[in-house]
Amino acid sequence: MFDFSDLLDLCVTASASGCIYGLVALAYLLMIRPTGIINFAVGEWATVGAFAAFTFLALVGLPYILAIPAALLLMFGVGWATEQLAVRPLVEKSAPLIAPILALLAFLVILRELVGLIFGPDQFRVPYPFGFRRVEIGPFGGSPQNFFIIAVTLAVFAGAWFFFERTVWGRIFEAVAINRRAAALMGINLGRVTAFAFAAGAVCAGLAGLLISPAFSAHWLMGLPLAIQGFSALVVGGVGRVEGALLGGLILAFAEQLTQRYAPIPSGFAAAVPLTLLILFLMLRPTGLLRARETR
Amino acid sequence: MLGRMPQALSWVAAAAALSVIPYLLTSYHLDVYRLLLLWIALALGYNFLFGVAGQIAFSHFAFYGVGAYGVVILWSKLGVPLPLAAAGAVAICAALAFVVAVPATRLEGFYLALATLAFGQLFIVMITEGGDLTGAAAGIQRYALPPIFGHKLTAADYALVIVALLLCTFAILWRLDRSWFGRACRAVRDNSTSAAAMGVDVARIKIAAFTLTSTLAGAAGVVYAFLGNGIAPTTFDVNFSFQLLFMIIVGGLGRHLGAILGTILLYLAPFVLEPYVGHHHPLVYGLLMLGVILFQREGLMGILDAVRRRLGGVRPVEQAP
Numbered sequence: 135m136f137d138f139s140d141l142l143d144l145c146v147t148a149s150a151s152g153c154i155y156g157l158v159a160l161a162y163l164l165m166i167r168p169t170g171i172i173n174f175a176v177g178e179w180a181t182v183g184a185f186a187a188f189t190f191l192a193l194v195g196l197p198y199i200l201a202i203p204a205a206l207l208l209m210f211g212v213g214w215a216t217e218q219l220a221v222r223p224l225v226e227k228s229a230p231l232i233a234p235i236l237a238l239l240a241f242l243v244i245l246r247e248l249v250g251l252i253f254g255p256d257q258f259r260v261p262y263p264f265g266f267r268r269v270e271i272g273p274f275g276g277s278p279q280n281f282f283i284i285a286v287t288l289a290v291f292a293g294a295w296f297f298f299e300r301t302v303w304g305r306i307f308e309a310v311a312i313n314r315r316a317a318a319l320m321g322i323n324l325g326r327v328t329a330f331a332f333a334a335g336a337v338c339a340g341l342a343g344l345l346i347s348p349a350f351s352a353h354w355l356m357g358l359p360l361a362i363q364g365f366s367a368l369v370v371g372g373v374g375r376v377e378g379a380l381l382g383g384l385i386l387a388f389a390e391q392l393t394q395r396y397a398p399i400p401s402g403f404a405a406a407v408p409l410t411l412l413i414l415f416l417m418l419r420p421t422g423l424l425r426a427r428e429t430r
Numbered sequence: 431m432l433g434r435m436p437q438a439l440s441w442v443a444a445a446a447a448l449s450v451i452p453y454l455l456t457s458y459h460l461d462v463y464r465l466l467l468l469w470i471a472l473a474l475g476y477n478f479l480f481g482v483a484g485q486i487a488f489s490h491f492a493f494y495g496v497g498a499y500g501v502v503i504l505w506s507k508l509g510v511p512l513p514l515a516a517a518g519a520v521a522i523c524a525a526l527a528f529v530v531a532v533p534a535t536r537l538e539g540f541y542l543a544l545a546t547l548a549f550g551q552l553f554i555v556m557i558t559e560g561g562d563l564t565g566a567a568a569g570i571q572r573y574a575l576p577p578i579f580g581h582k583l584t585a586a587d588y589a590l591v592i593v594a595l596l597l598c599t600f601a602i603l604w605r606l607d608r609s610w611f612g613r614a615c616r617a618v619r620d621n622s623t624s625a626a627a628m629g630v631d632v633a634r635i636k637i638a639a640f641t642l643t644s645t646l647a648g649a650a651g652v653v654y655a656f657l658g659n660g661i662a663p664t665t666f667d668v669n670f671s672f673q674l675l676f677m678i679i680v681g682g683l684g685r686h687l688g689a690i691l692g693t694i695l696l697y698l699a700p701f702v703l704e705p706y707v708g709h710h711h712p713l714v715y716g717l718l719m720l721g722v723i724l725f726q727r728e729g730l731m732g733i734l735d736a737v738r739r740r741l742g743g744v745r746p747v748e749q750a751p
Contacts, residue, residue: 172540223724232486233723235540236679239672240719247713358669362551365544402559409548409555416545417533 139275146276146284148391149384153287156383157342158364159371160294161335163379166368167311168331171221171234175242176339177361181249181354183209183340184347188258198263205344206337213336216241217329225328242357250354257351283345287380290338294376307331339364366412386411445597452589464589464657466697468650469677471596473693474686475646476674478603481684482612483639484619485535488671489546492553493644495666496523497651499557499564502661506573507563516652523648527641535636550668558663569662588656595653599646604686606642615639616684676715680722682731691730 161176186205190196196204220237264278271281298304309317310327318324342360343352350356363386371382386408394404448467452460476490500519504510510518534545557564564570575583583591606612614635617625622632655661673696681692696718700711707713722729 172544220720220724229727232539233727236675237720237723240676240716240723243672243676243712243716244720247707247710247716251707251710251713362547366548369544400559403555406552406555409552412548413545413552416537416541416548 139273142273143275144391144395145388146274146280148387150276150280150283150387151346151391152367152384152387153283153380154342154346154360154383155363155367155386156380157287157290157338157345158360159367159379159383160291160376161338161342162365162368163373163376164294164335164338165331166373168307168314168327169221170231171238172365173216173235173238173332173335174361174365175216175238175245176335176364177357177359178242178245178249179209179212179336179339179357180343180346180360181352181357182212182245183343184260184352184356185249185253185258186340187344187347188260188352191261192258202344206340209336209340210333212340213333214329216336217332221328221332222325225325246354246357253352253354255354257353259351260347262348277349279345279348286341286345290341291376291380298376303330362412363408366408366415369412369415441597441601445593448593448596449590452586455586457585460585460589462701464585464592466694467589467592467596468654468657469674469697470690470693471592471599471650472647473674473677473681473689474596474599474603475643475650476671477678477681477684477686477689478607478615479639479643480675481678481689482607482619483615483636483643485636485640486540486543486675487534487546487640488543488668488675489530489549489553489644490647490674491666491668491670492546492550493523493527493647494651494654495553495557495661495663496526497648498655498661498666499570499651500648501652502570502573502655503563506570512576519652520645520649523651524641524645527644527648528637531637531640531644535633535640547668547671550666550671554663554666554668557666565662567663569660569665571660571662574659575656592653592657595650599650600686602646607686611635611638673712673715676719680715680718680729682729682734685731687734688729688731691734695730 158176158180161179162172165171165173183205186208187201190201190204191198194201216238220241221234224233224237262277262279264282266277266279268275269278269281296304298308306317306322307327309320310322310324314324342364343356364383367382367386368379369382370385371378371380389411390404390407393399393407394401397404452463455463472490472494479490480486497519500522501512501515504518505512505515530546530549534542534549537545557569558567560566575588577583581587614625614630617628617630618632618635625635626632654665677692677696678689679692680696681690682688696715699714703711703714726732728735
């Protein structure tokens with residue numbers, strides 16, 4: 135017989151991993167919108183976030199309420215430094231757009247190998263902030279971490295939406311996204327916008343890594359799969375709108391989890407679902423599900 | 431790069447030198463040498479795709495894998511005679527590359543990289559989940575090349591097959607680069623709109639360049655399959671396509687000699703770096719690549735050109751992007 139409560143539990147798990155993909159997608163989006171740069175190193179940023187969580191929680195022994203801000207602060211610095219080292223010098227030389235993208239690819243490898251060199255090839259268990267048990271909210275049941283992931287992600291997206299729609303800084307970002315040259319002529323400091331975009335992207339990606347680290351452990355090679363899934367989410371949802379990132383992440387995660395649970399194929403093939411979706415969307419609807427608003 | 435020697439003569443000299451070396455090496459160094467030659471063959475093709483045709487794709491190792499898996503499955507699982515299986519595997523690669531290229535080359539800039547990255551990952555998923563046909567995660571092991579005309583090929587003999595593959599790859603790309611096709615590729619790379627205005631069929635050039643270089647990677651894969659008489663999914667990981675990218679950028683994008691030098695440098699670097707960074711030599715690749723992009727856009731070839739100019743040599747004929 136079809137187990138309905140199992141499906142509801144699956145919804146919680148899928149929503150949580152969809153939120154993670156959405157956060158990674160948001161990280162890409164924050165950088166692509168104003169600069170046009172696709173930064174593949176977001177996966178490695180997530181790795182750094184996970185290891186920062188491990189370091190602060192398990193090695194230093196900070197309480198969770200302090201460890202998260204500490205890790206996010208570190209991520210802000212990492213993002214800022216990435217922009218200063220790998221992007222700004224090239225933008226100043228007005229190199230073609232591909233140059234910073236390649237430089238960031240090099241940065242990806244450097245970050246990954248540094249983490250591998252420092253921490254070694256083992257998996258590191260990051261403690262669960264709320265323990266490991268089953269919580270039920272209405273008909274939905276799941277681990278407290280999954281509900282925490284969903285709550286934090288919703289808060290982040292609400293914040294991002296508020297930022298872009300209601301604050302001057304958000305309007306500045308949008309102005310740069312719509313027309314860099316015109317924005318610069320209006321007196322907007324492009325360098326500062328780019329630096330903030332990278333710092334905010336790193337915080338988002340680091341948050342994603344930090345949030346999944348209790349369930350999946352921190353591992354030096356965890357970045358690339360996250361980078362690919364986050365990117366697929368972005369392509370599915372559309373680069374134009376903040377909500378698209380979350381929507382894409384959820385669609386991807388549900389497709390993946392439902393296939394894994396119900397489709398009559400070996401579960402290893404579920405890994406093919408996001409990749410297939412990515413290819414299909416790139417071919418058939420490269421703008422994603424949500425189109426950008428008309429520019430006013 | 432060939433000096434004033436007649437070209438044909440230098441090709442013969444290169445072939446002779448490359449063919450003699452395997453018989454002078456110990457078995458360990460022979461393994462290193464054979465794999466190096468394969469990497470150079472791959473890098474030359476990849477350099478043509480990215481450096482000359484301007485397409486950044488991460489499917490090169492997937493096609494290398496299609497060639498290797500293709501020939502082994504056709505020959506050892508389906509019983510096709512070896513020469514036919516080898517030709518069949520290359521044909522499969524060409525067909526598959528064409529099917530991928532038609533929609534993929536429509537994508538702008540880095541989106542092609544992502545689509546081909548997804549394709550590469552999809553290939554890994556397929557061969558890992560392929561059950562008995564692909565041998566799953568363990569791959570297909572323990573088959574052996576049959577004796578050819580009653581002669582059992584030694585490791586050094588097989589190096590000659592690789593030398594032949596490398597020289598054929600190089601000759602094809604060398605000729606194409608100097609033909610209308612190479613010029614059309616460069617025109618499309620630099621500005622596809624103006625290339626189209628000059629009468630270049632942009633879509634066709636892009637598809638041809640992608641299909642051709644991917645097929646060459648497949649041919650290299652066919653040769654790889656009998657290098658160690660075993661294939662497994664880990665050999666065709668997408669990360670190796672990144673490495674290929676680093677090699678050609680460090681060497682000097684769009685230059686054949688650059689691809690060769692970059693590959694030699696990055697392929698041999700781990701042997702030197704092992705005591706210092708262990709298995710984390712990609713760290714050095716990343717630093718080299720970052721350095722090249724930031725400070726020396728033309729890579730090793732840029733340095734070589736500068737040295738030549740200082741010594742009053744000839745100006746390079748090839749054009750860096």
